[in-house]
Amino acid sequence: MLNLRAQPLLRSFLEDGKPGQSAASPILFENAIDTSKIDFVLKNSVSPQRYSIETMTGGVAVFDYNNDGLLDIFFTNGAEIPSLKKSNPSFYNRLFRNNGDGSFTDVTEEAGLAGAGYSMGVATGDYDNDGFVDLYVAGFNRNQLFHNNGDGTFTDVTERAGVSGVIPGRGKPWSVAAGWFDYNNDGLLDLFVVNYLDYSISTAHSCQTDNIVDYCSPNEYRGTPNILYQNNGDGTFSDVSQRSHISKYVGKGMGVAFADYDGDGFTDIFVSNDTFPNFLLHNNGDGTFTDVALEAGVAYNESGKTVAGMGTDFRDIDNDGRPDIFHAAMYGDSFPLYRNLGNGQFEDITDTTGLTAMTTRFTAWGAGIFDFDNDGNKDIFAAGSAILDNSMEVNHKPYPLPNFLYRNLGNQMFKDVSAQAGASFFASAAHRGAAFGDINNDGKVDIVVTVLNGKPQLLMNRSPNHNHWIILKLVGVADNRDGLGTKVKITTANGVQYNEATTAVGYNSSSDKRVYFGLGNATVVDRIELAWPTGVKQVLKSVAADQILTITESCGPQLGGSLP
Amino acid sequence: MIWLLALQLAVGPAQHYEKAKEDFAQQRLSEAVSEVDAALHESPYMVPALILKARLATFAHRPDVAKSCLITAITVDPTSEEGQFYLGLLYYVQNDFKLALSPLQAAQTLSPKSPLPVFYLAMTQEALGDEIKAQDLYQRAEDLSPHKSPQSAEILVAYGRFLLSLGRTEDSIEKDRRAIEADPKSRDAHYELAKGLDYEGDFNNAAREGERALTLPDLDTTDAQIHFLLAKLYRKLNEPDLAKAHLEKFQAAHQTTDK
Numbered sequence: 001m002l003n004l005r006a007q008p009l010l011r012s013f014l015e016d017g018k019p020g021q022s023a024a025s026p027i028l029f030e031n032a033i034d035t036s037k038i039d040f041v042l043k044n045s046v047s048p049q050r051y052s053i054e055t056m057t058g059g060v061a062v063f064d065y066n067n068d069g070l071l072d073i074f075f076t077n078g079a080e081i082p083s084l085k086k087s088n089p090s091f092y093n094r095l096f097r098n099n100g101d102g103s104f105t106d107v108t109e110e111a112g113l114a115g116a117g118y119s120m121g122v123a124t125g126d127y128d129n130d131g132f133v134d135l136y137v138a139g140f141n142r143n144q145l146f147h148n149n150g151d152g153t154f155t156d157v158t159e160r161a162g163v164s165g166v167i168p169g170r171g172k173p174w175s176v177a178a179g180w181f182d183y184n185n186d187g188l189l190d191l192f193v194v195n196y197l198d199y200s201i202s203t204a205h206s207c208q209t210d211n212i213v214d215y216c217s218p219n220e221y222r223g224t225p226n227i228l229y230q231n232n233g234d235g236t237f238s239d240v241s242q243r244s245h246i247s248k249y250v251g252k253g254m255g256v257a258f259a260d261y262d263g264d265g266f267t268d269i270f271v272s273n274d275t276f277p278n279f280l281l282h283n284n285g286d287g288t289f290t291d292v293a294l295e296a297g298v299a300y301n302e303s304g305k306t307v308a309g310m311g312t313d314f315r316d317i318d319n320d321g322r323p324d325i326f327h328a329a330m331y332g333d334s335f336p337l338y339r340n341l342g343n344g345q346f347e348d349i350t351d352t353t354g355l356t357a358m359t360t361r362f363t364a365w366g367a368g369i370f371d372f373d374n375d376g377n378k379d380i381f382a383a384g385s386a387i388l389d390n391s392m393e394v395n396h397k398p399y400p401l402p403n404f405l406y407r408n409l410g411n412q413m414f415k416d417v418s419a420q421a422g423a424s425f426f427a428s429a430a431h432r433g434a435a436f437g438d439i440n441n442d443g444k445v446d447i448v449v450t451v452l453n454g455k456p457q458l459l460m461n462r463s464p465n466h467n468h469w470i471i472l473k474l475v476g477v478a479d480n481r482d483g484l485g486t487k488v489k490i491t492t493a494n495g496v497q498y499n500e501a502t503t504a505v506g507y508n509s510s511s512d513k514r515v516y517f518g519l520g521n522a523t524v525v526d527r528i529e530l531a532w533p534t535g536v537k538q539v540l541k542s543v544a545a546d547q548i549l550t551i552t553e554s555c556g557p558q559l560g561g562s563l564p
Numbered sequence: 565m566i567w568l569l570a571l572q573l574a575v576g577p578a579q580h581y582e583k584a585k586e587d588f589a590q591q592r593l594s595e596a597v598s599e600v601d602a603a604l605h606e607s608p609y610m611v612p613a614l615i616l617k618a619r620l621a622t623f624a625h626r627p628d629v630a631k632s633c634l635i636t637a638i639t640v641d642p643t644s645e646e647g648q649f650y651l652g653l654l655y656y657v658q659n660d661f662k663l664a665l666s667p668l669q670a671a672q673t674l675s676p677k678s679p680l681p682v683f684y685l686a687m688t689q690e691a692l693g694d695e696i697k698a699q700d701l702y703q704r705a706e707d708l709s710p711h712k713s714p715q716s717a718e719i720l721v722a723y724g725r726f727l728l729s730l731g732r733t734e735d736s737i738e739k740d741r742r743a744i745e746a747d748p749k750s751r752d753a754h755y756e757l758a759k760g761l762d763y764e765g766d767f768n769n770a771a772r773e774g775e776r777a778l779t780l781p782d783l784d785t786t787d788a789q790i791h792f793l794l795a796k797l798y799r800k801l802n803e804p805d806l807a808k809a810h811l812e813k814f815q816a817a818h819q820t821t822d823k
Contacts (some may be wrong), residue, residue, distance in 0.1 A: 305793025354731035
């Protein structure tokens with residue numbers, strides 16, 4: 001008689017719908033990279049030693065650098081190893097200007113954004129409130145702040161601004177990502193830098209599995225503290241990591257997202273850590289933060305285990321007014337979804353939403369919570385790929401994976417609709433970062449996904465639904481110009497929805513600062529309520545759907561603010 | 565000389581194999597390896613010895629040796645249910661799910677009344693993402709498993725976990741309850757039931773099941789996992805002191821995953 005213990009290690013199923021659900025119009029994407037004239041290959045310089053940095057790069061930002069109303073695209077790039085220099089143009093970071101006709105023009109060199117060092121992540125935000133969005137590039141050996149001069153060029157102001165990412169007494173840690181937010185509600189964007197492992201090319205050891213060299217587990221290295229830079233308002237920043245207690249929490253950061261999860265008026269920080277408990281850094285409102293992830297129930301998954309946290313997003317997924325947390329992870333983990341219960345507590349609802357079955361056998365990096373079909377329920381996207389480029393040899397699992405799309409059914413259940421999302425979702429690749437925004441201003445959220453050693457994917461949303469939408473472009477006056485951190489509530493005939501302005505989404509990446517709502521069949525937004533970070537409240541009534549509405553703080557809409 | 569030859573004949577491959585089996589059962593692994601090697605030295609294609617060597621190689625973290633032995637075994641005797649099953653199992657634990665299918669299916673055909681090949685086929689199909697096949701196989705494994713045994717409890721727990729991962733909480737709870745009936749001392753079953761009851765909002769009974777799980781032998785579900793769940797449950801039950809105590813115990817014992 002055979003008598004082995006069952007080892008149900010992996011649970012994974014593609015969700016195939018639930019009884020009683022009506023067929024919905026598909027969410028459909030088309031990869032338009034070939035016609036976009038975007039000529040970019042993300043180079044990571046794979047070495048025989050398999051330095052860990054190689055598998056970690058791939059940031060992308062969608063932002064409007066020249067204020068022409070069109071989202072442009074910026075990619076980070078690797079460097080030569082071991083010199084860690086962008087020794088030739090193939091390693092340059094790249095900026096592509098949106099021409100408005102589906103094509104893009106490479107403007108990297110005239111913009112002065114080629115960059116230096118082995119770059120990883122990117123964060124966009126108008127830190128000096130001059131109306132032009134600036135760029136922060138986080139990297140392994142160099143972090144750079146690029147000030148947008150407003151004339152199509154950028155200036156590297158890293159040293160003057162004091163945001164080089166160097167930690168006094170420790171040197172330059174490996175930065176993976178960054179994000180802009182106004183932590184002290186002074187109307188100026190502050191900068192949070194996510195750091196990963198205490199790792200050096202010169203001292204890195206080699207790791208092997210069954211005599212095959214592979215990338216080391218993060219468990220082989222210590223973590224590093226993150227950094228908080230406070231904006232002084234004069235073009236310089238102060239490192240307040242110690243004073244704010246941020247440096248107390250040493251992790252292995254991968255993703256960062258911001259939201260005021262407890263509604264106290266101060267923006268909080270979620271950091272997804274790699275094989276290490278996540279951080280939920282509660283903003284105490286007095287310049288300090290406290291990690292409450294364990295008590296809140298978001299440090300570990302529901303089995304009390306750490307997971308390989310990747311890209312993250314922090315948004316209200318069930319329209320109850322409380323921001324929830326999603327992050328991608330590694331196969332065997334499932335991608336956790338934590339529902340905000342409203343009392344400082346979160347509930348892991350990965351199982352009950354069906355996401356466990358849909359995600360357990362996959363690994364993903366970039367991630368985002370957006371309403372891709374404009375039906376009023378935010379869906380989830382995750383950019384799939386294993387970690388090791390020799391994953392098949394080492395883990396018997398494929399390295400390239402497709403992207404994943406999980407439709408929010410509105411009843412706290414999700415459905416895997418990847419297979420219906422178009423041919424681009426069948427294309428397996430070494431996906432990394434993903435950035436979200438409406439590239440062609442048709443009201444549907446598009447996605448740009450990076451691919452290691454490959455061309456990026458420009459996933460244009462071609463969903464054939466006739467749902468209505470509204471996109472809000474916020475202009476802060478007393479607040480930060482981008483309006484980041486502003487909480488928005490809308491009311492339509494179909495109910496209430498919530499969102500929050502942020503560019504810190506996913507892995508390595510930065511998304512459009514505009515705030516997106518799908519309206520279903522509602523042609524009017526009865527009420528738009530904004531709560532700006534400094535406390536300014538603003539209400540707009542009877543706003544027509546299907547428009548990109550600019551809302552200037554306390555001044556009402558600049559155009560299209562009422563029913564025609 | 566004749567005496568020595570007679571002795572060698574007396575301790576033939578079958579005897580070496582029997583001795584190896586006995587050593588293996590007694591966890592005398594190095595002795596078992598010596599004996600099974602002696603058996604295979606004299607009879608290189610002795611299928612039971614090849615299978616035993618494969619099992620020993622698995623213990624020694626040598627899946628390459630185990631695989632080689634099992635492939636030889638089923639080549640010599642394709643009707644070896646054990647050979648087919650262990651090869652399928654080896655592929656399964658190595659995440660080679662597609663390769664696991666064929667030998668597990670062969671083992672199922674050879675031993676249609678045995679629940680284990682069906683059970684591992686269910687988990688393999690689960691890992692491959694075929695929900696419909698997996699559910700059918702789980703059900704068949706449940707039907708085949710001896711009633712009220714630890715084995716049937718394990719099958720039911722895995723079946724329940726599978727259903728829970730699909731968001732089918734009520735169905736999952738039903739399997740967990742039946743697992744507890746089959747094996748009241750199954751820690752996994754009590755833990756999984758506690759999770760299901762938590763999802764259903766029955767926090768009191770969930771906490772009771774969690775506390776019960778803590779008292780049972782630790783095989784698969786760890787103390788840390790249970791403390792973590794209990795901390796959450798007692799928070800919901802407005803028992804902050806108990807929640808804090810379990811959180812502290814969790815922190816003392818918490819695990820990290822390997823990447």
